[in-house]
Amino acid sequence: MPSANFVTRCQNKTTEPSLIFEYELTLGALDYADYSSYVKSISSITRTSELTAGYVDVELNNAGGDFDDFLDDSMALDHAVMISLYFADIAESLPIFTGYIEAIDMGLKSVRLRIRDRLSVCLEKTIGSGESPILYDPAISDVSEIVWDLLTTYAKLDSTASTANVDIDYTSFLLWQTDMNTGGNAYSLRAYLSGPTVGSILNRVADLTNSIFWVNGEGRIEFASAVVYTVGTVPVKKEYVLARNYNCDLNGMVNDIRCYYNLDMGVDIVLTDTSISFHDNSPAADTIEDFDNQFITSGFTAPMEVEVFGSALNNGIWHIETVAAGALTLYADEPALRDEEAGATVTVEKFGYEASTNEWEDSIQESRYYGPSTRAIELTEEDRSIWHYTQTSAERFADEKLDRLSGPIRTFNITTAMLGFLSDIGNVETLTNHYTSPNDSIDIHIQNISYDFENYEVTMNGQWLWSMA
Amino acid sequence: MGLMQLKDNITATVQFTPIPEYQAPEDQKRLLKYAIDGTLHIIKPYKKHLYFIPLNNISSADATQIITWWQSLTSLLFYPDLINTPDTYYTVNIINRQAPLNNMFPFETIYEGTLELREC
Numbered sequence: 001m002p003s004a005n006f007v008t009r010c011q012n013k014t015t016e017p018s019l020i021f022e023y024e025l026t027l028g029a030l031d032y033a034d035y036s037s038y039v040k041s042i043s044s045i046t047r048t049s050e051l052t053a054g055y056v057d058v059e060l061n062n063a064g065g066d067f068d069d070f071l072d073d074s075m076a077l078d079h080a081v082m083i084s085l086y087f088a089d090i091a092e093s094l095p096i097f098t099g100y101i102e103a104i105d106m107g108l109k110s111v112r113l114r115i116r117d118r119l120s121v122c123l124e125k126t127i128g129s130g131e132s133p134i135l136y137d138p139a140i141s142d143v144s145e146i147v148w149d150l151l152t153t154y155a156k157l158d159s160t161a162s163t164a165n166v167d168i169d170y171t172s173f174l175l176w177q178t179d180m181n182t183g184g185n186a187y188s189l190r191a192y193l194s195g196p197t198v199g200s201i202l203n204r205v206a207d208l209t210n211s212i213f214w215v216n217g218e219g220r221i222e223f224a225s226a227v228v229y230t231v232g233t234v235p236v237k238k239e240y241v242l243a244r245n246y247n248c249d250l251n252g253m254v255n256d257i258r259c260y261y262n263l264d265m266g267v268d269i270v271l272t273d274t275s276i277s278f279h280d281n282s283p284a285a286d287t288i289e290d291f292d293n294q295f296i297t298s299g300f301t302a303p304m305e306v307e308v309f310g311s312a313l314n315n316g317i318w319h320i321e322t323v324a325a326g327a328l329t330l331y332a333d334e335p336a337l338r339d340e341e342a343g344a345t346v347t348v349e350k351f352g353y354e355a356s357t358n359e360w361e362d363s364i365q366e367s368r369y370y371g372p373s374t375r376a377i378e379l380t381e382e383d384r385s386i387w388h389y390t391q392t393s394a395e396r397f398a399d400e401k402l403d404r405l406s407g408p409i410r411t412f413n414i415t416t417a418m419l420g421f422l423s424d425i426g427n428v429e430t431l432t433n434h435y436t437s438p439n440d441s442i443d444i445h446i447q448n449i450s451y452d453f454e455n456y457e458v459t460m461n462g463q464w465l466w467s468m469a
Numbered sequence: 470m471g472l473m474q475l476k477d478n479i480t481a482t483v484q485f486t487p488i489p490e491y492q493a494p495e496d497q498k499r500l501l502k503y504a505i506d507g508t509l510h511i512i513k514p515y516k517k518h519l520y521f522i523p524l525n526n527i528s529s530a531d532a533t534q535i536i537t538w539w540q541s542l543t544s545l546l547f548y549p550d551l552i553n554t555p556d557t558y559y560t561v562n563i564i565n566r567q568a569p570l571n572n573m574f575p576f577e578t579i580y581e582g583t584l585e586l587r588e589c
Contacts, residue, residue: 013509417510457502
């Protein structure tokens with residue numbers, strides 16, 4: 001947290017800021033040295049709430065050959081760098097970006113560094129596989145424990161369970177964890193992961209829990225939710241705002257949510273036999289003939305998916321319409337089977353883990369028609385890799401999403417001078433006295449932010465939520 | 470425009486005068502920003518001095534010296550106004566990405582170019 005003096009300098013009408021560019025001398029040692037005097041230019045730093053990797057380009061003066069290590073040192077890349085806003089008169093800095101050198105482009109007298117944030121490394125790691133899927137059971141792991149395991153076990157981030165953690169902002173993690181597990185209203189997720197990336201699953205967890213994960217200026221992953229967020233330090237009055245744009249849009253609105261929960265994973269069954277044959281009954285639905293009624297005895301049922309292996313003509317995934325004695329009927333709108341006699345080693349397998357007599361045990365539907373439109377703008381949540389386990393969890397998901405999205409989407413785009421450097425994703429900033437009562441105090445939830453060190457401006461984009469009854 | 474000088478830490482010295490269009494950089498960059506209510510914000514970010522000095526009619530000997538400094542990455546003492554403030558100088562590097570001076574066509578013995586200097 002910046003000191004009161006630092007905040008004051010960001011509010012002052014005349015300021016003398018500078019930036020500090022620090023460079024790790026020894027790989028992995030975090031022994032930063034100040035290389036600010038070498039900086040020729042620095043690109044804008046943009047962070048979004050959509051869990052994308054952050055990048056910044058920095059051009060350094062290499063007239064003195066200070067960065068010639070990039071020529072012949074294979075370990076020169078991946079050094080940590082930190083870019084901070086600095087006020088010399090109070091000798092205090094505020095980190096805006098921390099990352100690692102990913103690539104360099106060396107000219108005659110300068111070198112351009114492409115620097116990525118910490119998150120980009122972990123986003124691409126995969127979890128599980130079709131051969132060895134990973135299961136997260138809510139009886140063992142709550143939502144925060146799933147996220148912690150994803151970040152520390154699979155993304156290999158620091159697992160220190162304290163504020164000393166260099167990769168995870170432990171303070172915000174604990175607050176978010178408490179919120180996720182709030183008694184009587186806890187989120188509960190179950191997951192079956194057969195090869196997705198950490199990034200895609202974290203995005204799904206964030207979406208299913210109405211949370212935001214992002215990398216803060218210190219390079220740590222930070223957490224916020226509909227309940228846990230940071231209130232801006234200073235009201236954003238007109239005197240700090242260089243440009244302001246308000247937008248209200250029906251696009252993006254959702255006012256009717258059906259959320260399936262407690263997906264029964266069932267037990268996978270493989271049927272290998274020579275006593276079946278495939279029949280193209282076009283235009284009626286196709287069938288797989290089953291002389292010994294093994295589909296029934298093996299638990300195949302509609303509307304599961306099956307995958308066929310080893311046939312001569314009909315390998316692929318098919319949807320079951322009915323299972324009756326002697327025949328498994330497939331959906332008529334599937335691509336047509338081709339007539340084929342029983343094969344020697346044909347396998348018909350339940351595809352994935354969605355099959356059982358209770359494919360979805362329950363679903364909830366919540367609607368909140370609002371504003372000028374009374375038509376349903378529907379969202380159906382039926383992810384089969386990670387899903388809500390309890391009705392409470394599904395209801396909270398729907399409630400919080402409707403809080404944000406059931407009315408027209410109202411957003412503000414604000415450009416400030418120095419004041420914006422105090423803000424970040426997940427903050428709620430208050431626009432004060434921009435409009436007359438009753439809109440003289442408007443809370444906007446920051447979703448995108450861009451720091452411009454060349455012009456010392458910050459552009460923030462945030463949503464103004466409707467007050468839901 | 471005043472007389473300028475570059476000098477290394479041995480004995481070599483080159484004096485030159487920029488072409489009339491040259492504008493000296495301000496001592497400190499000032500960013501003026503107006504808020505939507507008219508409030509003026511003055512931001513004075515500290516940056517090292519950076520000079521872009523257009524030159525022509527540079528002798529072959531001086532051009533050779535400047536290019537030698539540029540190629541050898543030598544730190545130099547730069548006197549931006551040798552007449553009026555002869556005691557003011559900055560330690561600089563020549564940071565041109567390409568050779569700073571080239572033949573002033575069609576003359577073969579004089580050179581022109583823009584010298585890019587940055588305070589170390």
